[in-house]
Amino acid sequence: xxxxxxxxxxxxxxxxxxxITVQYPEEGFNLPPRYRGRIILxxxxxxxxxxxxxxxxxxxxxxxxxALQATQDExxxxxxxxxxxxxxxxxxxxxxxxxxxxxxxxxxxxxxMSEYNRRNLVYEKxxxxxxxxxxxxxxxxxxxxxxxxxxxxxxxAEREARPTDLQSLLP
Amino acid sequence: MADLxxxxxDGKALEVEPGTLVIDAAKRVGIEVPAFxxxxxxxxxxxxxxCLVEVEKAPKLMTACTLPAAxxxxxxxxxxxxxxxxxxxxxxxxxxxxxxxxVCDAGGECELQDMVFRYGAGESxxxxxxxxxxxxxxxxxxxxxxxxxxxxxxxxxxxxxxxGVRALGIVNRGVTSEIAPNRGDHxxxxxxxxxxxICPVGALNSGIYRYRTRxxxxxxxxxxxxxxxxxCKTTLGVRGGTRIIRGNNRDRSGxxxxxxxxxxxxxxxxxNHPERLQSPLMRRNGKLEPVSWADALSAVARRFSETKERxxxxxxxxxxxxxxxxNYYLQKFARQVLGTGNIDHHRTGDAAALREALQGAPGSLxxxxxxxxxxxxxxxxxxxxxxxxxxxxxxxxxxxHHQARVYVVTEGPVREDKIAAVSVRAERGxxxxxxxxxxxxxxxxxxxxxxxxxxxxxxxxxxxxxxxRSLGIPVQYVCLLDYSNSRGAVDMxxxxxxxxxxxxxxxxAQDIDVFWVVGxxxxxxxxxxxxxxxxxxxxxxxTETVQLADVVLPAASRYEKAGTVTSVxxxxxxxxxxxxxxxxxxxxEIIGLIGKQMGVAAGMGPWSPEAxxxxxxxxxxxxxxxxxVIAAGGAAQxxxxxxxxxxxxxxxxxRSDRNGLFASGTLGRYSKILHSVLESRLDGRx
Numbered sequence: 001x002x003x004x005x006x007x008x009x010x011x012x013x014x015x016x017x018x019x020i021t022v023q024y025p026e027e028g029f030n031l032p033p034r035y036r037g038r039i040i041l042x043x044x045x046x047x048x049x050x051x052x053x054x055x056x057x058x059x060x061x062x063x064x065x066x067a068l069q070a071t072q073d074e075x076x077x078x079x080x081x082x083x084x085x086x087x088x089x090x091x092x093x094x095x096x097x098x099x100x101x102x103x104x105x106x107x108x109x110x111x112x113m114s115e116y117n118r119r120n121l122v123y124e125k126x127x128x129x130x131x132x133x134x135x136x137x138x139x140x141x142x143x144x145x146x147x148x149x150x151x152x153x154x155x156x157a158e159r160e161a162r163p164t165d166l167q168s169l170l171p
Numbered sequence: 172m173a174d175l176x177x178x179x180x181d182g183k184a185l186e187v188e189p190g191t192l193v194i195d196a197a198k199r200v201g202i203e204v205p206a207f208x209x210x211x212x213x214x215x216x217x218x219x220x221x222c223l224v225e226v227e228k229a230p231k232l233m234t235a236c237t238l239p240a241a242x243x244x245x246x247x248x249x250x251x252x253x254x255x256x257x258x259x260x261x262x263x264x265x266x267x268x269x270x271x272x273x274v275c276d277a278g279g280e281c282e283l284q285d286m287v288f289r290y291g292a293g294e295s296x297x298x299x300x301x302x303x304x305x306x307x308x309x310x311x312x313x314x315x316x317x318x319x320x321x322x323x324x325x326x327x328x329x330x331x332x333x334x335g336v337r338a339l340g341i342v343n344r345g346v347t348s349e350i351a352p353n354r355g356d357h358x359x360x361x362x363x364x365x366x367x368x369i370c371p372v373g374a375l376n377s378g379i380y381r382y383r384t385r386x387x388x389x390x391x392x393x394x395x396x397x398x399x400x401x402x403c404k405t406t407l408g409v410r411g412g413t414r415i416i417r418g419n420n421r422d423r424s425g426x427x428x429x430x431x432x433x434x435x436x437x438x439x440x441x442x443n444h445p446e447r448l449q450s451p452l453m454r455r456n457g458k459l460e461p462v463s464w465a466d467a468l469s470a471v472a473r474r475f476s477e478t479k480e481r482x483x484x485x486x487x488x489x490x491x492x493x494x495x496x497x498n499y500y501l502q503k504f505a506r507q508v509l510g511t512g513n514i515d516h517h518r519t520g521d522a523a524a525l526r527e528a529l530q531g532a533p534g535s536l537x538x539x540x541x542x543x544x545x546x547x548x549x550x551x552x553x554x555x556x557x558x559x560x561x562x563x564x565x566x567x568x569x570x571x572h573h574q575a576r577v578y579v580v581t582e583g584p585v586r587e588d589k590i591a592a593v594s595v596r597a598e599r600g601x602x603x604x605x606x607x608x609x610x611x612x613x614x615x616x617x618x619x620x621x622x623x624x625x626x627x628x629x630x631x632x633x634x635x636x637x638x639x640r641s642l643g644i645p646v647q648y649v650c651l652l653d654y655s656n657s658r659g660a661v662d663m664x665x666x667x668x669x670x671x672x673x674x675x676x677x678x679x680a681q682d683i684d685v686f687w688v689v690g691x692x693x694x695x696x697x698x699x700x701x702x703x704x705x706x707x708x709x710x711x712x713x714t715e716t717v718q719l720a721d722v723v724l725p726a727a728s729r730y731e732k733a734g735t736v737t738s739v740x741x742x743x744x745x746x747x748x749x750x751x752x753x754x755x756x757x758x759x760e761i762i763g764l765i766g767k768q769m770g771v772a773a774g775m776g777p778w779s780p781e782a783x784x785x786x787x788x789x790x791x792x793x794x795x796x797x798x799x800v801i802a803a804g805g806a807a808q809x810x811x812x813x814x815x816x817x818x819x820x821x822x823x824x825x826r827s828d829r830n831g832l833f834a835s836g837t838l839g840r841y842s843k844i845l846h847s848v849l850e851s852r853l854d855g856r857x
Contacts, residue, residue: 054273055385072382076306078274101273146269146318148306155303160269163303166343 031109033135036092038110039085041125042103042134044142046151049129050104052141053080057096057105065089066096075150077142083125088118102141106134178244187240194222194235197248204248205257205286207264207371208323209236212568213332219264219323221286223256224248232256254290261292267302267346268372269318277373280386280421283321302346309358311847312378312437313367317349320374326350326366333430335556335567335586336360350374361832362433362848363560368419369429379437379844380417384408389416392749393424393804395736397492397729398434398835400519400652401539401561402738403427404804405435407730407749415439415730415750426539426742426806432560433845434835439730441841442752446713448725449754459723464756464764471722472768474685474705475509483684485511486677486704489665490690490758491519491654492838494734495743496783497758498656498663499791500775501689504762508771512671513683514664517691519653519827521628522661526811528636529648537620537647538740538808543569545647547616549578549609551602551635552626553651556586557831559739562622562649563587576616580605582626602626603634614642624651625827652739653828654836655729659737662791662809673824689758690726692716692837709758712841725755732757734780735801742806743796759783 022029031037042050053070071081096105115121133139148154155162175186180193183200194204195211207219215237223232227245232253235246247253264283272278287293304317322341327350330339338360342351352358367375389408396403396418404425405418418436423429441447451467452459478485487505489498498516505514529535542548542565555563567590569575576592579585580602588594593612597605602623613619619642627635632650639646652658667673672680678693683701692714693699699706699719708720711728730749734757737743756764763778776782784801787794796807828836833851835842845851 052274053382054278055388056273059385059387070382070384078382141273145271145274146301146303146316147271147274154305157269159298159300160303161300163305164347166347 033109035109036094036107038087038108038113039090039092039096039123039128040106040108040130040134041083041128042106042130042136043132044140045133045138046140048077048142049079050102050133050141051080051083052078052102052104053083054101056099056101060095060099062093062095063089063091073150076147077149078147080125083128085123085128086121087113087123088121103134103136103139104141106136108134176240176242176244178240178242178246180246181248189239191240192236193224193226193233193238193240193244193246196240197224197235197246202248204235205282205289206236207282207286207321208325210325210328210369212572213325213328216324216328219321220260221257223253223260225250225253257286258290258292261287261290262295262297264321265292265295266297267318268321269301269303271316271319271373274382275319275373276376276381277319277370278385281373282371304349307356308378309352309356310360310362310378310849312362312364312433312844313352313358314376314378314381315350315352316374316376319372320350321372322348323371325369325371326375329365329369330360332571333564333567334361334363334365335563335589336363339366357849359850359853361560362437362850363431363832364419364433364436365430368421368431368436377417383416384410392730392747394730394746394749395425395655395738395744396431396435397655398438398838399432399559399561399830400654400657400739401427401559402655402736402740402742402744402806403431403435403561404744404746405431405439407439409749413750413752415442424804425744426738426740427561427564430561430564432832433848434560434832434839434842437844438835438839438842440844441712441838442728442730442750444712444841444843446841447711447752447755448713448717448723449752451725452717452720452723454721459718459720467722467724468761468764468768471707471724471765474707475765476769478684478705479509484680484682485509485513486672486680486683486686487511487514488674488677488686488688488691488693489514489516489660491516491652491657491660492729493656493660493690493758494729494732494736494780495656495659495663495787495794496734496780497689497762498660498665499787500759500762500778500783502664504766504775505687506668507774508766508769512668513677514671515667515674515677516657516660516665517674517693518661518666518825519657520625520650521632521825522650522652522658523666524629524632525636525648525650526661528633529811533810533812535647536741536808536810537622537649538742538806539565539738541647542566542620542622542649542740544573545569545575545618545620546573547576547578547613547619549580549613549619549621550585550587551580551606551621551623552582552599553622553624554581554583554585554829554831555622558624558653558827558829559622559651560832562651562739566590578609578613580609599626603631603638606635606638610638610642614644616642616644618645618647620647620649622649622651625825628825649740651827653830655738656736658739658741659735659743662737662793663787664791675824688716688720689762694719695837709761711755712837714837724761726761727752727755727757731755732759732780734759735784737809738806741793741809741811743794743801743809744806745801745804 058066065086069081206222208216222235225247306316338353408416450461453462570590579594694716766772792812793809
């Protein structure tokens with residue numbers, strides 16, 4: 001008897017509290033920034049593609065939903081020729097983001113990805129690339145790596161000396 | 172033999188031969204001592220300091236790679252002190268090492284990466300600027316990035332000692348030391364890629380593999396190189412079952428160990444040459460037009476049956492590239508179904524004559540490991556380093572490790588002169604006379620391996636063998652051949668039977684009705700004399716013979732089929748298919764399908780490689796080899812037993828193509844990589 005009264009009282013109190021439920025999809029809501037939703041490929045602060053096609057995301061992926069092919073441009077910059085994520089397979093575990101050595105692949109707080117056609121869930125590189133650096137604004141892999149690419153010569157990265165000409169006597 | 176030395180490594184007691192290095196002794200009991208500069212078989216460097224171990228009663232840590240095992244030695248390889256030393260060593264190695272791992276091709280198979288993962292030192296305390304040098308391209312296949320180099324000098328030593336080329340050296344000193352190629356800014360060498368393979372980091376990387384994929388993304392298929400006769404195992408990295416990405420032999424399986432020349436490592440690229448035949452062709456109105464397999468096969472079968480019925484004359488020309496199974500099946504088909512003895516292939520060395528001469532002395536054929544272990548070696552008439560790269564490599568290793576005495580009888584100077592005890596120059600055809608001058612020194616040797624090329628053929632082979640017998644010491648022989656299965660072709664019976672025509676006679680005969688060419692290019696320089704003959708060709712690429720053909724059946728290359736081949740030393744090795752190419756079928760299957768169309772398949776037996784190999788084991792003398800060894804990727808030598816050598820011989824029909832390192836008969840013409848290197852244009856031979 002007493003427990004029934006207590007239950008009714010609790011329900012009564014809750015009726016006056018702030019609503020937790022949201023009228024989705026009419027109403028939106030804010031997800032935390034580290035929510036694991038739709039995967040994107042980010043860009044360097046200077047606008048270049050961050051992905052260097054190292055295949056670590058593909059090997060980390062437990063469901064094998066990432067496919068890519070490495071290639072290089074005429075200046076020696078390594079990038080993916082194609083980069084494909086099959087979101088109908090993706091389980092949003094975030095392992096790819098964890099594996100990525102260049103912060104290129106990131107998960108975003110967005111899950112509005114339903115499609116009528118299953119094939120539309122296969123995202124190509126153009127669909128994945130965003131126009132900014134995502135969660136890591138200042139980072140640029142090519143400024144740390146010793147490899148020469150277009151616009152950055154050997155020895156111009158952080159904490160690197162310019163190549164020395166050993167044949168020269170000039171200081 | 173001296174007494175064994177007893178020592179203890181990490182609590183495990185073991186006995187080793189005196190002089191064994193601690194690092195090797197540890198490996199025997201399953202303890203890995205990490206090392207960058209140490210490489211089994213090369214000289215000692217002790218440059219990297221990774222192999223430091225604790226030895227009881229020694230005041231400091233010792234380098235295991237230079238420390239010979241001593242009686243009562245107690246070694247510990249995993250103490251905190253050792254781990255600390257290795258961590259510090261790694262930290263030093265990383266001071267100038269760039270953070271390129273995500274874009275470096277060695278990523279995933281980098282020894283430095285593995286060691287840092289194991290011992291830490293992931294955080295660098297080095298605050299100064301890193302020393303940097305421009306990346307260089309030394310040749311189409313070799314790139315060098317100095318900052319990644321950890322100066323282990325493995326590449327310098329393998330090139331100098333292993334290959335005998337001496338194309339790499341070290342310039343400058345201290346932090347500015349770097350590896351330098353022999354021509355200042357580019358390499359002029361054998362382009363074998365051994366330096367790339369042996370590099371523990373990504374400093375030397377391959378132009379072919381560069382930025383293509385990752386080691387874990389590939390499937391690895393062990394196959395036997397399809398070019399020269401040495402039978403090196405090349406492990407092909409394949410993606411998606413259709414693309415070969417690279418070739419190497421990192422697991423050191425096969426008779427070649429880690430050795431590969433440019434052909435084994437890079438010249439697989441003929442398989443996707445733009446001109447590769449991928450559909451059967453039939454001549455209609457004077458032009459070769461693509462047709463379906465069914466049409467092509469029925470046309471061939473109809474013509475074969477028709478010619479056989481009216482007693483026409485067949486000529487069957489086999490290949491020295493195809494597998495043992497295919498060769499066996501082809502000659503069986505020709506003999507049983509077509510009823511012809513006109514079977515031959517391009518013979519590049521007189522193995523048949525050697526077989527006859529060795530009657531009554533089985534076990535006189537040397538293997539590659541014999542070549543490494545025997546005390547003396549005699550090379551006759553061949554530039555071994557260019558024509559037989561693995562045998563030359565093994566011989567150099569024998570000289571280096573066992574101080575083998577090498578005798579050379581050749582026409583001109585050869586690279587083996589450098590390691591030879593005696594070099595004799597002899598005109599072609601006069602090698603046997605020159606040999607007499609070596610009789611006395613050879614008599615003093617405890618044992619001997621004789622390698623001879625097509626310079627010794629016909630009756631001369633018999634004379635050579637009796638010369639060998641007259642020395643009074645154990646003598647083993649290798650008859651040098653050109654192509655990957657030349658020896659197998661002889662053993663399987665691709666030689667004319669009694670009354671059969673030889674290759675040259677077939678070409679010259681006026682009355683041949685049907686030519687059947689399987690994987691060969693006999694009409695490279697001129698049409699057959701029989702102008703109206705029906706010409707059936709099975710091949711990969713549009714060779715001169717294919718251009719003349721009436722029916723062309725596209726065949727699968729070595730890398731697209733399974734089977735076994737016999738190397739120049741008679742070692743039989745198996746392989747499996749690495750890739751698939753649309754439209755092409757293995758020759759074995761094509762022959763089987765022709766048989767099926769003719770309605771004779773039942774008598775020929777199944778055309779699966781395993782079934783045919785079973786039959787070969789039962790019927791071909793010397794081929795009763797353990798299938799488990801072959802299937803597991805091992806090599807077993809086919810020993811000629813006594814009995815009819817088969818086929819008649821005539822001198823003058825044996826002719827070697829004398830392919831250098833950058834040529835491989837018709838097949839080599841279709842490898843772009845082989846022709847991309849500078850050396851291939853310098854001169855055809857070196």
